[in-house]
Amino acid sequence: MKTVNIVEKLSLFSEYWSPKIVGELNGQQVKLAKLKGEFVWHKHDHEDELFFVIKGKLQMFFRDRIEIIGENEFLIVPKGVEHKPVAEEEVQVMLFEPATTLNTGDKRNDLTKEILDKI
Amino acid sequence: MKTVNIVEKLSLFSEYWSPKIVGELNGQQVKLAKLKGEFVWHKHDHEDELFFVIKGKLQMFFRDRIEIIGENEFLIVPKGVEHKPVAEEEVQVMLFEPATTLNTGDKRNDLTKEILDKI
Known part of the structure; x- marks a missing residue:
């Protein structure tokens, strides 16, 4: 039961699209991730997923529109909804999602992280 | 499925110790709250509770120590642990906790909020 500084945790890694677990x-789970570039289209059949932007501007593509998430903003992507x-x-970003959530959802590819580090 | 700006949401209310629901x-639930002064000692028998500090400095008293939570920091208080x-x-603060969580936990008093507003 320790206070977690997310800026400090974010300084511990640099790879993109590789969420780290910082709380449960x-x-x-609470995860931190650095994102750059384009991820894959995917969905999570059983998990809603929260994206809270700490730094930068995230574009969340849906099949019919794009949502922009800036600093101090969050978006909840409901289960079953395709997003990129x-x-x-x-x-x-800081992510809140069930411990069962796979980063690439219903897709498995080079970006899939089966096991996440706890930092 | 809309982006939520927490600074904007925080500008919508001023009362202390009255969490507002901003996401599920x-x-x-994701809640926002403004805190000032001293809350009551309480615990949540079935819910872990996350406090993420957006602005200011929160002191979390435990029976044997005090934890300081500053901006960009969070603390998870496990179920069953008395805190103030x-x-x-x-x-x-932004709170992340089960929808069943009562703000005063196992205590009911003037500070208890049975029903929270969604903003």
Whole structure:
């Protein structure tokens, strides 16, 4: 039971699209990630997913529109909804989602992270 | 499915110790609250509770120590652990906890909020 400084945690890694676990509660996990470039289209059949932007501007593509998430903003992507995060410049995000959530959802590819580091 | 700006949401209310619901996912809720002064000792028997400080400095009293949570920091208080939040100056926090969580936990008093507004 320790206070976690997210800026400090974010300084511990540099790779993109590789969420790190920084907290766990009620079967959910708090993750930090750095994003840059274009991710893959995917959905999570059973998990809603929260993206809170710490730094930068995240574009969340949906099949019918794009949502822009800036600093101090969050977006909840409901289960079953196809989405594709795109970061033109580096974006730092905090994620809240169930411990069961796979980063690439229903897709498995080179970007899939089966096991996440706890930092 | 809309982007939520927490600074904007925080400007919509001024009362202390009265969390507002700003998001829901996976049976959990995202809440915003303004804190000032001393809260009551309490615990949540079934819910872990996350305090993320947006602005200010929160002191979390435990029976054996005090944890200080500053901006860009969070603390997870595990279920069953007695705690008492204290804010010498106004603190703005984002909370992440199950929808079943009562603000005063196992205590019911004037500070108890049975029904929270969604903003």
